[in-house]
Amino acid sequence: MVSNSNLALTRKKSSEHPLLQYEHGGCNISELGTPVKFLLPGSNFRIGATLLITTLKVISSVYDTFTWFGYYGFQKKRRQERLKLRNEIKAEIVSSTDGTSKTWRANREIRDIHVELEKGNINTMHKVFTLAIRKFGSKQCLGTRDLLTEENHFENGKLLKKCELGQYRWKTYTEVEHLATHFALGLTTLNLKPKESLCIFAETRAEWFVAAVGAFKNNYTIATLYSTLGEDAIVHGLNQTEATVVLTSSELLPKFRSILQQTSHVRHVIYMEHQLHQETVDASLYPGTISIYPFSEIIQRGRKVIDIKLEAPEPDDVAIIMYTSGSTAVPKGVLLSHKNVAAAMFGVTDGFGPVFPDDIYVGYLPLAHVMELAAEAVCFLQGVRIGYSSPLTLTNSSLKIKPGCTGDAVELRPTLMVGVPFALDRIHKMIKSQVDEGSAMKRAIFYFAYDYKLKWNYKGYDTPLVDRTIMKKTKMALGGRVRVLVSGGAPLAVNTHEFVQNCFCISISQGYGLTETCASATCTIQGDTTLGSIGPPLRCTDIRLVNWDDGNYTVNDVPLPRGELVVGGDVVALGYFKTHETTTHDFFLEDGKRWFRTGDIAAAEPDGSFRIIDRKKDLVKLQRGEYLSMGKIESIFKTFHYIENICVYGDPSKDVCVALVTPIQKQLELLSASLGNGDKLTLAEMCLDAEVESAFLELVQSFASTTKLHRFEIPAALKLCPEPWTPDNDMVTSTFKLKRRNVQKVFQADIDRMYAGLKTNE
CATH class of the missing domain: 3.40.50.980 (Rossmann fold)
Known part of the structure; x- marks a missing residue:
């Protein structure tokens, strides 16, 4: 990694908080996964920050000691409910077929709105x-x-x-x-x-x-x-x-x-x-x-x-x-x-x-x-x-908001919202950038408070003092009143989920659904802070896992059943318009119920919840037989604070992958300056500069070493792309899903160049 010992102070991994080190979704998350950067010269700042953290630890220990019994009594019932929610069985297996498939159905409670819809025979949108x-x-x-x-x-x-x-x-x-x-x-x-x-x-x-x-x-x-x-x-x-x-x-x-x-x-x-x-x-x-x-x-x-x-x-x-x-x-x-x-x-x-x-x-x-x-x-x-609102006017820093004016969220002060992972990744990076731009002392206080909050949240407790002081400003980015935030449209990276959830002092629910299932399949239950899970089936669906032999996923896998996720129920669409062949391939009728083959690979948790672990269309079999899951790798790298967006590419005739990256301009400028370029280069020139590209690759590979990615999953080369990928240039969809084929077509010459440069290293 390109760094300067006088410019960076890396936090030690917490030995006091074992809950800060865990595994979810195939990657290891240790604290925030990135160093806290104190971009102020001189050892006095590092010494001051260390003394401040030590002082805060002492103060917090004294505070915890004197307030423990009060908080325990006040939050006892809420804590018990949280722990019960984490551990209770949320769905059960209702059928199993010859070791090739298993079907789960939720045992969610019936609420008043459900009774009203059923009694009123509300079966049309009119x-x-x-x-x-x-x-x-x-x-x-x-x-x-x-x-x-x-x-x-x-x-x-x-x-x-x-x-x-x-x-x-x-x-x-x-x-x-x-x-x-x-x-x-x-x-x-x-x-x-x-x-x-x-x-x-x-x-x-x-x-x-x-x-x-x-x-x-x-x-x-x-x-x-x-x-x-x-x-x-x-x-x-x-x-x-x-x-x-x-x-x-x-x-x-x-x-x-x-x-x-x-x-x-x-x-x-x-x-x-x-x-x-x-x-x-x-x-x-x-x-x-x-x-x-x-x-x-x-x-x-x-x-x-x-x-x-x-x-x-x-x-x-x-x-x-x-x-x-x-x-x-x-x-x-x-x-x-x-x-x-x-x-x-x-x-x-x-x-x-x-x-x-x-x-x-x-x-x-x-x-x-x-x-x-x-x-x-x-x-x-x-x-x-x-x-x-719109993505261009949602927050005070949105592109179309005039400087000094308020974004829609601050004016509206919503309590409910839906987000997509791309937007939440941006919020994650925005908050970290704002924190890292502050003084060394402010950064030390924020990250100490974050770790403190994380420790107690994983034990089932709220931290009202931290929420009302340190996290107050981060909450105000969306108006300060959001209590329900549901993420959907694509898998949410675990560390983004954790970071945003804790900064906004809410539990982010992750849902799973497709256009073909009316956005309904599974969703985590409100109040469940489990990371990486897409939750149990909704009341309107059955969820089935079916063996996918090509990917070596079966419902008999240990410790967790795995397979292609198939959704059944009244939410499953009639089919595709004027596309009979695709309809008959993806949809089928069984015992009067319609089912849809999603193409996503999931694992079933013991409590009846699910996790998306792969996708058929995102898998490439490399030269040595390893399966490269491009979507999984991209979701991990999108959380790296140097990367705005990334497209991983694997050539079946090679044993390594490469990547196309749109960098975050501010971070790239800092990297370029550390290489002695000052502010001489434009964004396009930095992206073309071989030294900058090489240093950026080192940073990416260093970040990868903090995850559980295998060697073949870490890009061996990359291309920096100065032009952002937007719906307007047809590189991503309206919900910012990557249009992989379009990106590959535009940058095919660069992909060929990267692999050609690696020939001597294979």
Whole structure:
């Protein structure tokens, strides 16, 4: 590792806290896994920090001694509940077939909301929304923040829009009902018939959700497309669904100038208006067969319709054709029936746990993603207010927030939210970066407090004094009130899970589901602080493990059964739209129940919970017969504070892997400066510099030595990529899943170069 003994102080591994050293998910996590860097010269600072830590240890020991009995009595019941939750059996085996498969079913408690859904025969999304509107009519429902100003700024040669935002403005359930009804009636004036498709290609916002509520009132099928998809994928979706009506936003409307030249079925485009700018649409820029309307005009049209009765859907009608993000190929349209999505309400309510009248949910992920849509539908169902945001305005440091202005989370102060691992990895790195930029004393205090909190949390105790002092600032990054955070969309790295969980003083639940299962399969129970687990089955699913002989995974493996994870239940989709061959391969019917083969490899814990340990499509068999799990390796390296994103590549004809890395610019600048470059090099020049690349590889390999990665799993060479991987350049999906094929195609020459340079070392 490139370092300077006068610039770095590495924390000793704790011998006092054995719970700080453990194994989860195939990697060893020892404390934070990285050194605390005191970037101030001179030994006096290191001596001062050491003395401070020693003093804090003495003070904490005295404090623990005098407060032990008080805390023990005050937290006894809560501690017992936590320990019971960790150890209780959460699911049991309900069937086993000839040593080739085993099926688990949860024993979760039935809550009032489940009874209400069952007694009311709530089996369509129209019934779900109608039930909520009847219960919560005058309560605030959907909130949108006022956009006060929007200015152009240049940062690092790029044009960015910076926003100044005001308060949230709320619509009640009754107001949403009126808008949705008028929108549905307005669509009838465009000659849209029940069971025909309304395609939504737009960012997450209140009007998106209103349109969905309205569409289900007249049995329209919603076809969802991610707003970040490339033109070819959009054209594919529009042509495959034969949609005649498209809902988009004013910001995305210009994209349709070329798209509409290739989509013969589209006749009407509706756009959701910008808060500040009154759009003037130049009809001459679009095909003459296309009519374009603002969202408000469709509402006005609907208010004038008085002679049409809306047609409610049946359970087996298709509610959504939800296109996947296209992480592995052309986006597939997943056919989700009303019964599928309504059944998912049972599961997602399990994921969130009990809700309260003052709860607020922040909606910022794409509504075109089934996880976000299901989460917002459950919040709507239970009377939880939904305040809208975006990844670019969520926090004070988000890209579109004007300096000195507050992000949406600080203004909204949500209590419930859903996150994806990429966002949580960024929060992890942001907090560590802020801490490491502070003085040596502040860093010493933070990491001491973190270790102190970690020790007591693993024993089942809260640390209110640490939470209210040291962790107060980190909690405020998301408004200070978050009590439920569910992570989904991809595996969450164990040390990110632990770090963010402890910094925000909550238990992060990790869920598992796919578009094909309406985001519902498993989820950890609220309050369970177990790391790396995706929890037991939800009430709406059965989970089966099936032997995968090619990967040497079987349900008879010791100590834990392993195999391909297969999901069964009412949440399993009808199949893929107009893709019969793939449907028959991935879906099957058994004893009247639909099942879906996920392609993910899981291990079953003794308590009935599961862990994702591999993925079929991410496995490569190397020259010497070892299986390289690229996704597992990437999830470990994404937590390294020098790496923004990484794509691992393994050539089956070689015995080592290589990596493509987008570095964190600030850390790369520090590394470059330590090599004597000062601030002479640009980001692109640093990424091309052989000395910088070599030093970066040393750091990566040194970090790998703190994990349990095997030799063949540690990159033997790497390429630094200066351009970030974003949905806009088609390197990642809207939820920031890696588009492996796209990355490989763009950097194939660099991959070949790296392997060519290693030939002499094989």
